[in-house]
Amino acid sequence: xxxxxxxxxxxxxxxxxxxxxxxxxxxxxxxxxxxxxxxxxxxxxxxxxxxxxxxxxxxxxxxxxxxxxxxxxxxxxxxxxxxxxxxxxxxxxxxxxxxxxxxxxxxxxxxxxxxxxxxxxxxxxxxxxxxxxxxxxxxxxxxxxxxxxxxxxxxxxxxxxxxxxxxxxxxxxxxxxxxxxxxxxxxxxxxxxxxxxxxxxxxxxxxxxxxxxxxxxxxxxxxxxxxxxxxxxxxxxxxxxxxxxxxxxxxxxxxxxxxxxxxxxxxxxxxxxxxxxxxxxxxxxxxxxxxxxxxxxxxxxxxxxxxxxxxxxxxxxxxxxxxxxxxxxxxxxxxxxxxxxxxxxxxxxxxxxxx
Amino acid sequence: xxxxxxxxxxxxxxxxxxxxxxxxxxxxxxxxxxxxxxxxxxxxxxxxxxxxxxxxxxxxxxxxxxxxxxxxxxxxxxxxxxxxxxxxxxxxxxxxxxxxxxxxxxxxxxxxxxxxxxxxxxxxxxxxxxxxxxxxxxxxxxxxxxxxxxxxxxxxxxxxxxxxxxxxxxxxxxxxxxxxxxxxxxxxxxxxxxxxxxxxxxxxxxxxxxxxxxxxxxxxxxxxxxxxxxxxxxxxxxxxxxxxxxxxxxxxxxxxxxxxxxxxxxxxxxxxxxxxxxxxxxxxxxxxxxxxxxxxxxxxxxxxxxxxxxxxxxxxxxxxxxxxxxxxxxxxxxxxxxxxxxxxxxxxxxxxxxx
Numbered sequence: 001x002x003x004x005x006x007x008x009x010x011x012x013x014x015x016x017x018x019x020x021x022x023x024x025x026x027x028x029x030x031x032x033x034x035x036x037x038x039x040x041x042x043x044x045x046x047x048x049x050x051x052x053x054x055x056x057x058x059x060x061x062x063x064x065x066x067x068x069x070x071x072x073x074x075x076x077x078x079x080x081x082x083x084x085x086x087x088x089x090x091x092x093x094x095x096x097x098x099x100x101x102x103x104x105x106x107x108x109x110x111x112x113x114x115x116x117x118x119x120x121x122x123x124x125x126x127x128x129x130x131x132x133x134x135x136x137x138x139x140x141x142x143x144x145x146x147x148x149x150x151x152x153x154x155x156x157x158x159x160x161x162x163x164x165x166x167x168x169x170x171x172x173x174x175x176x177x178x179x180x181x182x183x184x185x186x187x188x189x190x191x192x193x194x195x196x197x198x199x200x201x202x203x204x205x206x207x208x209x210x211x212x213x214x215x216x217x218x219x220x221x222x223x224x225x226x227x228x229x230x231x232x233x234x235x236x237x238x239x240x241x242x243x244x245x246x247x248x249x250x251x252x253x254x255x256x257x258x259x260x261x262x263x264x265x266x267x268x269x270x271x272x273x274x275x276x277x278x279x280x281x282x283x284x285x286x287x288x289x290x291x292x293x294x295x296x297x298x299x300x301x302x303x304x305x306x307x308x309x310x311x312x313x314x315x316x317x318x319x320x321x322x323x324x325x326x327x328x329x330x331x332x333x334x335x336x337x338x339x340x341x342x343x344x345x346x347x348x349x350x351x352x353x354x355x
Numbered sequence: 356x357x358x359x360x361x362x363x364x365x366x367x368x369x370x371x372x373x374x375x376x377x378x379x380x381x382x383x384x385x386x387x388x389x390x391x392x393x394x395x396x397x398x399x400x401x402x403x404x405x406x407x408x409x410x411x412x413x414x415x416x417x418x419x420x421x422x423x424x425x426x427x428x429x430x431x432x433x434x435x436x437x438x439x440x441x442x443x444x445x446x447x448x449x450x451x452x453x454x455x456x457x458x459x460x461x462x463x464x465x466x467x468x469x470x471x472x473x474x475x476x477x478x479x480x481x482x483x484x485x486x487x488x489x490x491x492x493x494x495x496x497x498x499x500x501x502x503x504x505x506x507x508x509x510x511x512x513x514x515x516x517x518x519x520x521x522x523x524x525x526x527x528x529x530x531x532x533x534x535x536x537x538x539x540x541x542x543x544x545x546x547x548x549x550x551x552x553x554x555x556x557x558x559x560x561x562x563x564x565x566x567x568x569x570x571x572x573x574x575x576x577x578x579x580x581x582x583x584x585x586x587x588x589x590x591x592x593x594x595x596x597x598x599x600x601x602x603x604x605x606x607x608x609x610x611x612x613x614x615x616x617x618x619x620x621x622x623x624x625x626x627x628x629x630x631x632x633x634x635x636x637x638x639x640x641x642x643x644x645x646x647x648x649x650x651x652x653x654x655x656x657x658x659x660x661x662x663x664x665x666x667x668x669x670x671x672x673x674x675x676x677x678x679x680x681x682x683x684x685x686x687x688x689x690x691x692x693x694x695x696x697x698x699x700x701x702x703x704x705x706x707x708x709x710x
Binding site: 152153154155156157160161162164167168294297305307309311312313314315316317319320321322323324325326327328329332333334335336337340341342345346347349351354 | 507509519523652660662666667669671677680687688690692696697709
C-alpha cells in the first residue's frame with residue numbers, strides 16, 4: 001500500500017478532477033503490476049496496473065490488488081474498474097478508502113465481493129485521505145478544499161508599506177508554490193493582486209500537462225482585459241454586478257464572466273466555492289492579498305494555509321490578512337500547525353483551522 | 356567528544372560566567388571518568404572528570420582526555436586544569452576549541468605539550484562554539500551574545516490592538532523560554548514590558564540554582580519600585596538621566612542604578628552591552644516589547660532571535676518590532692533561519708542576522 005500511495009502522488013498534477021489513485025498488483029510476494037490515474041478520460045490506476053502486468057507477461061489471476069481508493073463501479077468517462085478487476089479474476093482487493101462519490105460509495109467493493117473476490121478496506125486510510133483532500137471534500141460536502149498560499153517576512157509583512165513586494169521569498173519557495181498550483185483544479189486571485197503584480201497564475205513546474213482554471217474575483221469588473229491573467233488558458237471572472245458592456249470586453253476574448261452577488265456589493269465567496277465544486281474543482285489554490293484572504297478566513301472558507309516565511313524583518317509593512325480588530329485573544333482565528341519545513345532559505349508553515 | 360559536548364550542555368544553567376565545558380577520560384577504549392563545569396568557584400570539567408576516575412578506582416596515567424574547551428592555564432577562581440592534567444600524567448588531550456580568554460589562549464595546550472602530553476585541537480569545534488557562543492563572544496569582542504525572545508501569532512502580532520497579550524503561546528513554549536533565561540547571565544527588559552506584564556523575570560526551570568541578573572531599561576526612572584521585578588534577586592536599573600531622589604527609592608531596596616545616556620534621551624544600548632560584558636555576562640536574554648527590540652535590532656546588537664509562533668491569526672494587533680518604514684526590500688533586517696522546531700502546539704523559529 002505504501003508503494004500505491006507513492007504512485008497516487010505521481011498522478012496529482014494531471015488527474016483532476018479525478019482523484020489521484022495508485023494501484024499495485026502483488027502475486028507470490030512480487031509486484032507484477034503498477035499504475036496510477038492518467039489524465040481525465042484516460043485509464044484509471046487499476047486499469048493501468050492490469051495493463052502493466054499484461055505487458056510484463058504476468059497473469060493476475062489469484063493476485064492481490066492494493067489500491068488507494070475503492071475501485072469505481074460506474075460507467076463514467078471510463079468503464080468501471082471494479083468490473084475490470086473482477087474480469088481479471090484477482091483473488092483479493094485491499095483499498096485504503098471507500099470512494100464517497102455517491103455513484104460508487106461501497107458499490108465497487110460490493111461488486112467485487114459478490115464476484116467472490118476477498119475485499120478489505122481501511123489500510124493507510126489517513127495518508128490516502130491526505131492525498132485526495134479536495135476530491136473527498138467535494139464528494140462529501142459539495143465544496144472544494146481551499147488552500148491559500150502566502151509569503152511573508154518573519155514579522156508578518158507581505159510587502160513594504162509602499163507596496164513593494166516581489167520576490168520576498170526564495171526561488172525554491174516559489175518553485176514549491178508552483179507545485180501546489182499544479183495539483184489544484186483552480187487558482188483564485190483578486191483584483192488587488194492582479195493590479196499589483198500582473199501575474200500569469202499558471203503552474204510552471206516540471207510534469208504539469210494540465211493548467212488550473214484561473215478564477216479572478218473583481219466585484220465591479222474594473223480590471224483591464226489586457227492583463228496577463230486573461231491571456232491564454234481558461235479564465236473565470238467573478239463579479240458582484242454584471243455589466244453587459246464591461247463583460248463583453250472579457251467574453252470576446254474567451255473569458256467567462258459570472259455574477260455572484262453577496263453582501264456590501266462584494267462577491268459571495270461561499271457561493272463561488274459551491275460553483276467551483278459544481279464545476280468539478282477539487283482543490284482551489286488561493287494567491288491573493290490581505291483583503292480577499294481576510295474575507296475568506298472570516299467566512300471560514302479556508303481549509304489550509306501554506307505560508308512561506310522569508311528570513312527578514314520588514315517593519316511597518318502590509319499585513320498578511322485583513323481581519324477585524326479582535327477584542328479578546330480567543331476571538332482570533334485558531335489554527336494548528338500540520339507541517340513545518342525549510343524550503344531553501346525560507347520556512348514553510350502549513351496550518352489548518354481548528355474547527 | 357560527542358559525550359563531552361553532551362556533558363557541557365548540562366553545565367549551562369549553573370556555570371556562568373564560566374564557559375560550559377564537558378570532559379571525558381578514555382583509557383583502553385573505556386570511559387573511566389566524566390565531568391562538567393560546576394558552579395562558579397567550584398571545580399572545572401577536567402578536575403571533575405579526574406575525580407570521577409579516582410572515585411571509580413581507575414588510574415588516568417596514559418589516558419586520553421576529551422575536553423570541549425582548552426584546559427585553563429591560569430590561577431583564577433580555581434587552579435589551572437592544564438596543570439592538573441599534567442600532574443595526572445595523561446598521555447593525550449583532545450580539545451574542541453582553543454580558549455580565547457587572553458589569560459589562556461593556547462597556553463593551556465602549550466603547557467601540556469611541553470610536559471610531553473600529545474595535544475590535538477579542533478575536533479567538533481562547530482558544536483563546541485555553539486554551546487559557548489556567549490563566553491566566546493565576550494572573550495573575543497568584549498560584548499555579550501544577545502538573544503531576544505519573542506512570542507507572536509502567525510500574522511506577526513505580539514498582542515491585540517488593545518494590548519491583551521498574556522499566554523499567546525503554549526505552556527510548552529513558555530517552559531522552553533525559561534530554559535533560555537536559565538542559561539543566560541542576564542535577562543534584559545524595558546519599561547513597557549514591566550508596566551504591561553509586571554513580570555518576575557526569573558528562570559523557573561528544573562535544575563536552575565543560579566538566577567540571571569535582571570536588567571531593566573527605564574530612561575527616566577519612572578517605574579514604581581514596588582513592581583515584582585525589583586523584588587528579590589539582583590537587579591540593575593539602567594537610566595539615561597540619573598535622578599538622585601528617584602534612584603534612592605530603588606537603591607534603598609538593593610537595586611543598583613546606573614546612568615548610560617545615549618541619543619534622544621534614551622539609554623545607550625551599546626554601552627549597556629559593553630557594561631554587561633565587563634560584569635562577566637556572557638549571554639543576555641532579552642524579553643521586551645517592540646520598541647526596545649526594534650532599537651536593539653537597528654543598532655545591530657541582536658545576535659539571535661528566538662521566536663515562538665502560536666497557531667492563531669490576531670489580525671490588526673501589536674507588531675513584533677518597531678522598525679523604520681523601509682523604502683526598499685533590501686533595507687529590511689536580513690536574517691537566516693538557524694533552527695525550526697515544533698514546541699508543543701507552537702513553532703519555534705531561531706534566526707540570526709546575516710552580517
